[in-house]
Amino acid sequence: MNWFKWDLNLKIRLIGDSLFNMLFWMYFPFITLFFSDAFGKSIASMLMAVPPLISLLGSLFGGYLSDRWGRRPAMLLGAFLQTFMFAAFALSSSHWLEYIAYIGLGLGGAIYTPGSSAMVADVTPEKDRRMVFATFVTGRNIGAVFGPALGSVFFFQYRNELLWTCTIVTLLYFVAILAWIRETLPPSAKMNRSGSKLPAILKEQVQSYGVIFRDKVFALYICAGILVTIAFMQLDMYLAFYVKEYVPAQTLLAFRGWTFNLSSEQVFGWMLGLNGLLFVLCVMPVTKLFEKWPERNVLIMSSLLFGAGMLMIGLTTHVWLLFVFTVIFTIGELSRSPVTDSFVSKYAPVHARGQYMGAANLQFFVGRFIAPVTIFLSSWFSPLVVFGFIFLVTVLSSILYVQVFRIIPADLYRQQEEKDISLES
Structure with missing residues (x-):
């Protein structure tokens, strides 16, 4: 799908998301x-366990809000909350207020994301979704590659200027959403609204997510996503420990x-840089290469390729072999990214697409929570x-992916989507 043929909603959000993500990686x-310098390592380690839990609740709420009131209100709320929290962070003279602002930033992003992903699915034909999601992944990873390098200078030497820049960018993005982004909530979702009183809203949200989590296929x-996330997180956990402890200094050239x-x-550092560079350069070509593959095959191949690449790293300490195996597991990692959102967007009923997107984030939060088990294992094995x-x-x-697609063949969730579209008309 040619970029010039994209819906205006997608063009604005691609630019806004990419700019904000660059700034995010300059401080994250x-x-x-x-906070370790501010509170000490012990307290900081406990404090850092809280934001992911808050973000998980925010993701579930954002998914519910985007289905009940619309993608646009959820995105506006998330963008406004981030703008306010960046300003609070910049103005704060208290480390505790800065910590609260940091939690608020994560909460704003979590509320924003499910509606944003659902909107991509709303305005993109099913056959083009992988490539569109891949383009958004590329935009995010450009920030992940260049942001830390810039942040190593700006965060420590010009922190207030950086935070005010983030405030202005998110404020402008909020205004752009308000002025130019149109609502894409399907009519079938609007028919499912109930009363607006808080007890009714909370009851409806619990019931909605109860139905989702009782969905055997989705569970x-x-x-499966939790398991593979545990593996993906080792790039920042056990892999760092292994290279530092077991890989000797050596000649590259x-x-x-x-x-x-x-x-x-x-x-x-070079392994991480290679991983990030491949994400930026290869997400689109790899997605195009596997465009005709069913989601089943891509998800299975991705898991096995990543696991095999990591296993081979454990067999060597030679720098060039480490780079080769980094390429292998990175291809596994990046081939998965566009497919996950594409699968959820097709599998989820149109009227609950935002909530399914929010619930899907559970795999990342839980996976990140369990991932440090490898550090514990490393002290024994x-x-x-x-x-x-x-x-x-x-x-x-x-x-588990094999089992998912055994229960629900590829053509079945296409029939689900066709059924939902017919309901809208």
């Missing part, structure tokens, strides 16, 4: 260090007596055993 990697899908050497920490565990969870994930 350093926030734990910031299996979330469990040598020519006529000239050598270019990397320390253990630099080897890990060898690296090969730990990498074997990482490979095992990806194999189990692929088995």
Whole structure:
């Protein structure tokens, strides 16, 4: 689908999301260090466990809000909350207020995201969704690659200027949503609205998500996602530990007596840089390559390829082999990203698409919560055993994906979508 043929909603949001994500990655990697200096490592480690839980609740609420009142109100609320919290962070003279502002930033993003993803599905033909989601993934990862490098300067030396820039950008994005983004909530969703009193709203939300989590197919899908997220999170957890502890400093390049050497920490930095660069450069080509593949095959291949790449890393400490295996697991990781949103958008009933998008985020929150188990295992077992565990969870994930698509064949959720569209007309 040519970018010039995109709906105006998508064009505005791609630009806004990419700009904001660049700013996000200029402060996010350093926030734990910031609060560690402010509160001490022990307190900071406990404090950092709270924002993901708040964001999980925000994601569920954002999904409910986007289905009940519209994608646009949920996105406006999320963008406004982020604007307000950035300003509070910039004006604050208290570390506790800064911590509350940081929680609020995560909450605003969590409320915004399900409606934003649902809107992509609302305005994009089913056959084009993978490529559109892949374009959004590319925009996000441009920020993830360049943001930390810029943030290492601006966050520590010009923090207030950075925070005010974030405030202005999110405010302008809020205005753009208000002025130019149109509502895309399907008519079938509007018919499901109930009373507006708080007890009725809370009861309706609990009932709605109760139905979703009792959906056997979706529950299996979330469990598979939790397992593979545990593996994906090792890029920032056990992989960092392994490279630092077991990979020696070594020569990367040598020519006529000239050598270019990397320390253990630099080897890990290059692996992360390669991972990020591949995400930016290869999400679109890889998505195009697998465009005709069913979601089933892509999800299974992604899990196994990532797990195999990580397992092979545990077999070597040679820097060039580490780079090769990084390419392997990165292809597995990036091939999955556009497909997950595409699958949920097709599987979910149109009237509950936002809530399904919000509920799908549960796999990431739970996976991140469980992921540190590898650090615990590393104190008892060898690296090969730990990498074997990482490979095992990806194999189990692929088995669950097989079961998901055994219960619901590929053509079945297309029939579900056609049924919902007929209801709208």
